[in-house]
Amino acid sequence: MNFSIQPELENEKYQLIPLSQGDFESLYEVASDPKVWEQHPNKDRYKREVFENFFKGAVESKGAFKIVEKETGEVLGSTRFYDFDENKNSIFIGYTFYGTKSWGKGINPQIKKMMLDYIFQFVDTVHFHIGKENYRSQIALERLGGKKIAEEEVAYFGEPTRTNFVYEIKNEDYFN
Incomplete structure (x- = not known):
């Protein structure tokens, strides 16, 4: 099996489709709500010019996805694989966001399970950067079995450095 950090993945309800330039408007529609970024280290990504930079970084990462509800074809948000480290046999999952109408519906655990089931065929460890004030994401990841192991400054693509766990x-x- 060929290893790719940008495969098409799906379960019964959702698809992860590699992000492309043509996805900007549909994804920005989801990202343009300031509430989406309230707990995020970079709270102004709802602004078009700031999101354009985020989107450019996502496409250039070649590991980003749009999250699509299969039944409706609606774009719910985005996530990505990044920073694959062959020596440590590890990768990061992150840059995940959903529109507010997807919150509290159990979508994120299904998406993360899909990603983890896939990527653990190729790596031993998956890491996640989560903003220090992003309590929703910290709780969500702990429910998936994530353990906080460090705190570090993270420089997002073309954005200021922020403290992340x-x-x-x-x-x-994961499999036990």
């Missing part, structure tokens, strides 16, 4: 899920813990 690093969480980790190991392959052997």
Whole structure:
């Protein structure tokens, strides 16, 4: 099996489709709500010019996806694989966001499960950067079995450096 950080993935309800330039408007429609970014380290991504930079970084990462509800074809948000480290046999999952109407519906755990089930065929450890004040995401990741292992300054693509917690899920813990 060929290893790719941008495969098409799907379950019964959702698809992860590699992000392309043509996805900007549909994704910005979801991202343009300031509430989406309230707990995020970069709270102004709802502004078009700031989101344009975020989107450019997502497309250039070649690991980003749009999250699509299969039944309606609606774009719900975005996520990505990034920073694959061959020596440590690890990768990050992150840059995830959803529109507010997707919150509290159990969508994120299904998306993360899809991503983890796939990527653990190739790596031993998955890391996540989560903003220090992003309590929703911290709780969500702890529910998935993520353990906080560090705190570090993260420089997002073309954005200011922010303090993030690093969480980790190991392959052997995930499947036990």
